[in-house]
Amino acid sequence: MKIARALLALPGLAALAWGAVLFAEYALPLRPEVFRTVGWLVGGPLLNDALIAPLTALLGFALARLLPPRWKTPVITGTVITGVLAILAFPLLWRPYGTPPMPGLHDTNPTLGLALTLAAVWLAVLLTALRPRVVPPITSVVPPITRDAPPDTRDAPARTPTDRTGTPPDPPGAQTDRPSY
Structure with missing residues (x-):
């Protein structure tokens, strides 16, 4: 981490040194x-x-x-x-x-x-x-979400039961060719 910080600081220090050189060229001789x-x-x-x-x-x-x-x-x-x-x-x-003139800058108020x-x-x-709130405010009824707590599944959709083959059952009232057991 220290090496990364040093590598990130080097371009900034180089820019600072270059700015000092340019200012010295401008400032000397004093006026x-x-x-x-x-x-x-x-x-x-x-x-x-x-x-x-x-x-x-x-x-x-x-x-x-x-x-x-x-x-x-x-x-x-x-x-x-x-x-x-x-x-x-x-x-x-x-x-x-x-400020130094720039095209269009001094044409305005x-x-x-x-x-x-x-x-x-x-x-x-x-x-x-x-604006209306998109997220409802936090209340004391719902437990806080933490990393260690198991997920709260009260609002999760219920799983549909499956038969022995692993396929979900047909919805109620559906026509099927299979006999029901």
């Missing part, structure tokens, strides 16, 4: 843009770790305590997706052309796009929470 880039590279994760992730976790924790069970999973999922979308939209909302995406996410949350 004002390099300090803004370092601020953005360091500030983004710090902003996420210090503000957005804790707020999302606190909101999810509070919602898990306050909401009924049917609403917990969809609302917490919607909250996490909203946090991720806020992180992704932040550069475009913070200042115009906050990022605020409207974020609002429509969040409306779709929360509509899905609402529809998911209001």
Whole structure:
């Protein structure tokens, strides 16, 4: 297992080293843009770790305590997706052309796009929470399913009796050429 982990870590470390080489080519010699880039590279994760992730976790924790069970999973999922979308939209909302230009990206209104995406996410949350349950809730009448317990056969279809030859009998009222014993 340790060898597999090491083999999985090697490509990540190689990509990290390549990124460091590319950043060194960009950053040297030092100039004002390099300090803004370092601020953005360091500030983004710090902003996420210090503000957005804790707020999302606190909101999810509070919602898990306050909401009924049917609403917990969809609302917490919607909250996490909203946090991720806020992180992704932040550069475009913070200042115009906050990212390198891409065809079609700057032709739209990022605020409207974020609002429509969040409306779709929360509509899905609402529809998911209001959908009828497919699986009935667990009650105390049925014993829990465990690996050690024998299978519960109360709901299994009954086996049909067979005659001595191993064939099932004819249904009642069927015409047969065989004499009955």
